[in-house]
Amino acid sequence: MTVAVVGGGISGLVVAWRLRSRGRDAVLLETTSRLGGAVGTRAQRGFLLETGPNSFLDREPAMRELASALNLEHRIRAADGAAKRRYVYTRGKLRSVPASPPAFLKSDILPFGAKLRVMGELFSGRAAPGVDESLADFGRRHLGATATRVLLDAVQTGIFAGDVEKLSVGATFPPLVKLEREHRSLLLGAIQAQKAQKARAKALPAGSTGPKLSGALSTFEGGLGTLIDALGTALGDAARTGATVEGLTRGDDGWRLAVSERGQRSELKASSVVLAAPAYVTRGLLEPLDAELAARVGGIDYAPIAVVHLGFDAGTTPAPDGFGFLVPPMEKRRLLGAIHASTVFPFRVEAGRVLYTCMVGGATRPDLVALDEAELVALAREELKALAGVTATPTLTEVFRWKRGIPQYNLGHLERMDGVDRALTRLPGLHLAGNAYKGVGLNDCIRNGLALADALVDAGA
Numbered sequence: 001m002t003v004a005v006v007g008g009g010i011s012g013l014v015v016a017w018r019l020r021s022r023g024r025d026a027v028l029l030e031t032t033s034r035l036g037g038a039v040g041t042r043a044q045r046g047f048l049l050e051t052g053p054n055s056f057l058d059r060e061p062a063m064r065e066l067a068s069a070l071n072l073e074h075r076i077r078a079a080d081g082a083a084k085r086r087y088v089y090t091r092g093k094l095r096s097v098p099a100s101p102p103a104f105l106k107s108d109i110l111p112f113g114a115k116l117r118v119m120g121e122l123f124s125g126r127a128a129p130g131v132d133e134s135l136a137d138f139g140r141r142h143l144g145a146t147a148t149r150v151l152l153d154a155v156q157t158g159i160f161a162g163d164v165e166k167l168s169v170g171a172t173f174p175p176l177v178k179l180e181r182e183h184r185s186l187l188l189g190a191i192q193a194q195k196a197q198k199a200r201a202k203a204l205p206a207g208s209t210g211p212k213l214s215g216a217l218s219t220f221e222g223g224l225g226t227l228i229d230a231l232g233t234a235l236g237d238a239a240r241t242g243a244t245v246e247g248l249t250r251g252d253d254g255w256r257l258a259v260s261e262r263g264q265r266s267e268l269k270a271s272s273v274v275l276a277a278p279a280y281v282t283r284g285l286l287e288p289l290d291a292e293l294a295a296r297v298g299g300i301d302y303a304p305i306a307v308v309h310l311g312f313d314a315g316t317t318p319a320p321d322g323f324g325f326l327v328p329p330m331e332k333r334r335l336l337g338a339i340h341a342s343t344v345f346p347f348r349v350e351a352g353r354v355l356y357t358c359m360v361g362g363a364t365r366p367d368l369v370a371l372d373e374a375e376l377v378a379l380a381r382e383e384l385k386a387l388a389g390v391t392a393t394p395t396l397t398e399v400f401r402w403k404r405g406i407p408q409y410n411l412g413h414l415e416r417m418d419g420v421d422r423a424l425t426r427l428p429g430l431h432l433a434g435n436a437y438k439g440v441g442l443n444d445c446i447r448n449g450l451a452l453a454d455a456l457v458d459a460g461a
């Protein structure tokens with residue numbers, strides 16, 4: 001019998017694709033008319049616009065493995081060298097983020113006293129064992145209040161668009177907690193890790209070409225939609241769009257899904273089910289099966305986010321330097337940040353054009369995502385003018401709005417996940433996938449999706 005995968009975002013696509021490439025029968029059901037969920041690329045009047053995510057870091061073997069199996073490796077495009085620098089808006093202007101400890105000491109990113117406090121990190125202690133600490137508390141212990149509000153909050157904004165006081169450090173940045181556990185000080189830990197990496201590189205046999213992963217910020221030729229298109233093509237008829245899963249029941253011979261597809265209701269029988277829809281949809285499907293599990297899953301918050309693209313004709317505004325900038329919430333501005341999309345990936349625009357991708361909303365300004373499109377464009381233009389001095393009139397504007405955009409791994413998330421995993425043992429053959437649980441990045445979704453599919457095949461599910 002087949003495995004049914006509910007939800008055709010990157011997570012569901014990867015699970016269904018891997019199951020089928022390993023010889024299992026799998027069908028994917030996606031409620032909207034297109035595959036990809038948050039991921040998608042639209043070509044519009046000489047600009048390639050991303051609907052949600054812009055890039056991934058080429059440091060995840062699972063992403064490379066997937067790209068290679070789909071014959072897309074040669075279409076991976078690394079960010080332009082000009083995108084190396086990153087900026088943070090703080091104390092009235094954009095300031096470059098230093099890339100090394102000596103550069104940090106010379107930089108003006110933090111006031112002098114706050115820089116001294118960061119150096120004091122060397123003397124930080126460990127957290128009490130078993131404490132689920134907020135990212136803000138963790139940051140204040142290690143880096144001090146100012147660096148936490150300026151730098152750490154900016155970093156999390158770029159990934160989670162969250163509230164630094166609510167996010168759990170263990171759930172959002174597990175490597176930081178590991179560094180603290182193993183080395184006490186993050187700085188000492190980072191130095192040790194760098195030494196170990198150098199030693200490993202030295203130990204590589206002569207002539208070895210080293211690891212294939214570039215570590216660079218990357219996308220695909222044609223944008224991230226290229227990956228979705230390739231997965232869709234590989235799945236063929238096994239990926240059904242316009243198919244909404246409305247109910248799920250368990251019988252003696254497996255699972256039954258109530259599917260509504262282009263006005264027709266039908267029942268699909270499956271030996272196993274992978275729920276890869278957002279948590280708030282999954283909650284509804286789980287409710288009749290296990291109220292406790294449904295409540296745990298349904299308790300995961302989402303931050304809304306609007307993506308506002310502003311495209312400029314050649315010669316109307318200078319090409320901005322660097323990847324883009326982030327705005328820490330303490331600045332009380334209306335922009336979370338902006339990506340200099342045409343600097344990062346010049347092939348995404350026709351020659352000389354400039355594309356800014358602005359992010360608005362997040363956990364700290366959810367109200368802004370409810371503005372209408374014209375208001376969001378006006379807001380993005382006003383903020384770009386105030387923060388980055390962009391005064392030209394864009395020739396292209398496009399808004400993509402995600403009312404429940406990014407899952408928030410707030411305090412209690414890890415405990416919630418333990419409870420979810422325990423509850424799932426009561427429902428054999430039912431599995432969860434997707435960005436709500438164990439990683440929000442594309443790399444996380446792909447790594448977790450492949451691992452789940454492999455586990456299902458290996459268990460003979």
Ligand SMILES: Cc1cc2nc3c(=O)[nH]c(=O)nc-3n(C[C@H](O)[C@H](O)[C@H](O)COP(=O)(O)OP(=O)(O)OC[C@H]3O[C@@H](n4cnc5c(N)ncnc54)[C@H](O)[C@@H]3O)c2cc1C
Binds near residue numbers: 037277445
């Ligand atoms: C604005 C934005 C910017 C981002 N930037 C980056 C970035 O630069 N780099 C990065 O690594 N990550 C980024 N992310 C995160 C990453 O894009 C997401 O975490 C990831 O794409 C989520 O994939 P998913 O498949 O888990 O969920 P989704 O993409 O949400 O897919 C879930 C799917 O389930 C479908 N569905 C819902 N209900 C049903 C139903 N009843 N029946 C059938 N199907 C259903 C939905 O239509 C949807 O297609 C960004 C996210 C957003 C929103």
